[in-house]
Amino acid sequence: MTYIKGHLRETQDFVHAKLLTVDDGKVLFGSHNLTISGVNTDTQEIVFFKQ
Structure with missing residues (x-):
């Protein structure tokens, strides 16, 4: 868990x-951040693909 403190909100x-x-050995790993309420809030998607 990452705690973020901003100027307007926490x-x-x-x-x-x-x-x-x-x-056949292909691997896809991805992650995304969701707030505790389960709503997507302008976070980035990270994806790695190995062939």
Whole structure:
């Protein structure tokens, strides 16, 4: 859990990660941040792909 304190508000963000593997060795890993209320609030999606 990451605690972020801003000028106008305070929020706690949780990181949701997912991992997908395919039989031929392809791997996709991604994560995105959601606030504690479960609403997407202008956070960035991170994706890594290995072939």
